[in-house]
Amino acid sequence: MKKRRGLRQPIPVSRAREQGKTEKAGRVARACTGEKGAADARETTGACARGLSPELAKNVEYLKEKIGRSDDVVFRDYTLELPEQVPIVVVFVDGLASKEIINEYILEALTFKGELKSEWTRDKKNLVRHVKDKVLNINEVRLVNGLDELITPILSGEAAVLFDGYAEALICNTRGWPYRSIDEPETEAVIRGPRVGFTETLRFNTAQVRRWIRDPDLRVKVTKVGRRSQTDVALVYLESVANPQVVAEVERRLGKIDIDGVMESSTLQEMIEDRRLSLFPTIQSTERADRVVAAVLEGKVGIITDNTPFALIVPISFWEFYYAAEDYYHRWPMALLLRIVRFSSFFFSLYLPSLYVALSFYNPELIPFPLAVQLAGSREGVPFPLFLEVLLMELAIEIIREASARLPGPLGQTIGIVGGFILGDAAVRAGLISPLTTVVVALTAICSFTSPNFGVAISIRILRFPLVVVSLVGGLYGLALATFVLLVYTTRIRSFGVPFLTPFIPLQPDDLKDSLGRAPFWAMVNRPRSYKPLDTKRQKTKARNWWERLFSGK
């Protein structure tokens, strides 16, 4: 992989594209002229732009040389029984292309049942065009002139039809591979709301977004990423709403990726995010189609990658990792309660063990007297110091969590019960750990599960360990300093130009309606201003009373 230092420098999109084109053209030109050192370029770019030859054998030979050494690539010879016979070859990849489409809509159609009397069958000059327009009953057929233009479509599941005597070929959309049906994502299940998630097929996923947003402004721009994998990546956004600077920036960063293959959207995530060494993710990933739709409606950009159900959403603020999809499907009081619970859990999952250590070590006078007595009593006979006890327990919880995640369903649950409940109880009875520590660590673990986003939950889990160490060294003072460092650090983070802690830092009063709580829908007249959408209005106000007018900003 190339060094990607230049990625941080802001280059205008048009210039970056032009630069890319020039570089690629230069590489291809050198490869075509057989220049030394260009062999690798020839390999990776698919050689020079070579036109189709009128001789079918030459074309087939070239394709066999390029992709025909694999057994799954099929070259089907066929002859068109026209007044003058025309040999053809249909090339496709077995397993990626639908055999039904090839048999019924290409091969059978090319038998020209009832067409032989037509006038065009004698027009030898435009035969390929006539076949495209009058014979093939396939929804997507296109004419190509270059040999290299055939390779990627064939490897993507399309079928190429080559004709003897013609320097043109047809590419037919015959894509049809086994796929998973649409079902609810296990990791983002909801009580109320649509039970649809993305699948591994890009087109199904973009179609799902289109089903929700029937707006002519919805743009689905597909680009290929990965020199060898040639993975389709679709940008989904509303042209009249999304901030064009953000769209251009996403395109620029995707265009800069120079990697052999994209396994999953996480590859893209790591390569295009703002602070690549940061502990916090600055791009949201989701399996839920409705989340992407909601984000697009807010003026964000969805990035859907082929072969994975996980889509990416940019830009994003930290707090949004704690918003669940169903916050918008329940009535607002319920959503408000759920958000408060989730944000309190965030605080506890980050600070509870370290506060426990800090108060027990340095400031026991702050703990109410009965609780302090209980704490001292419960720790009697425990052989480990409190700090070590908390760290070991935290580590044990992580091990149990990891073990239960790796094992199949029922077995994983058993591990959870055995590890968490039985082992914990036995350890307390044996006097190895104190009951209060068990309560604190277990409560912390439960709190960390309330995060709807796995990525940010991991960041919090990682942060918990240094915070415990800091609280051991500096008590509440150390914790305060660590909080200042975290605050400064997260304030510096940007997600595609948007401050990570918005709408709180910097303060965006209008966006607070959808932050720690959620205001009723009628009050959320504007789209979040933090993302600088082109169209700021989400709805016309339907305010009925003065307080409704106050909330809806009218």
Add this chain to the structure above:
Amino acid sequence: MSKTTMFLNSRQIILLILGLSISGGNLLLPGRVARVFGTSGWLLIPAAGIIFIFAAWICACLGRIFPGETVVEFSRRLLGRPLGFLAGLVVVLYFLLYIPVEIRILQELVNISILRHASSWFVSGTFLLVVAYATAADFETLTQVNEVLIEITMIVGLLVTLFGWRFFDPFHLQPVFNAEELNLAKFWEEAGMIVGFTGYPLLLLVFPFVRHPRTLPRAAVFAVTLVVLTYSFFIITTLGVFGRNELAGQAWPGLELAKAVNFEVVILERLDMILIVSWLGAIFTSCFLAYHFAVAGLSRLFNLRSHSVLTWALAPVIYYLSTILTNYFAWNKWLSYLSILAVFVGVVLPLFLLLMAGLHRWLGSSGNPGGEEE
């Protein structure tokens, strides 16, 4: 995405002044005021406040006259190179000397409350490292962090002060103007200390970042009025709760007030700890703002480009200065010197520069452009 150019709006300017004003010194102020002015001490703040509001307005007017320039640049134009350089240096020195005393206040505060027996190098050193880390960040980040921390501190401080009114006795504020208690000779020293904590001299260095220079005087006057009201409210409350004699004997009246208003809470036994922890935030903001303006001023004085390198290079100097202040008496004396410097930077220098600007304009209009150098 490219870095945005930072421009301050009125709200941010107000919060910056508050961020530098609400600091460790506020916890000491009522005690000092009571010792010097007795029961009339609560009148000192409004009296001095009128002067500061006027001085802040003058600073803001300078910003309107010289938009896009800091005191470092326009003092050279008004006073000539050597004197202008000296004026800029004094402003930088004021911010620089402000930090060690805040660090010592923090160390004392931490040692008497949340981390007893901790060595001074540990408390001061770790705090200074965190402050330097923050200062090395860009100005936009500092402004945003300041916004959130100062708002939290203000809310906690206001709640504690409001709870204090349960024990408020208005007779503690009397007699007013008792000649025996009034030590008017020390008025400027105490006023200087207040201006030291008032923070508005930062205006002299933020002009290039102000979005609308026309709104600057209004924002500055509003901010300083808010600071004066906050100080007055705090001092009136402490004086009303403790009375002159008790207050004069207290080193940390703010903390004593928090302890006095303590009530049974379910999770924490002592409410004053919440005030202390939130006040650490206030000291943090005032320190990194002073640090930032010291570094920014130095960069402009000596045409240095790397803000972060200069920040880290200054850290040992600040740490050394903080070690000089070994005890309560030492840093109280330091505060007195700082007060004199504060009066010069906050009142005398802006007034003088405004007069010079007026003089230059007058000379310029009467056909003598010689006043406008460069």
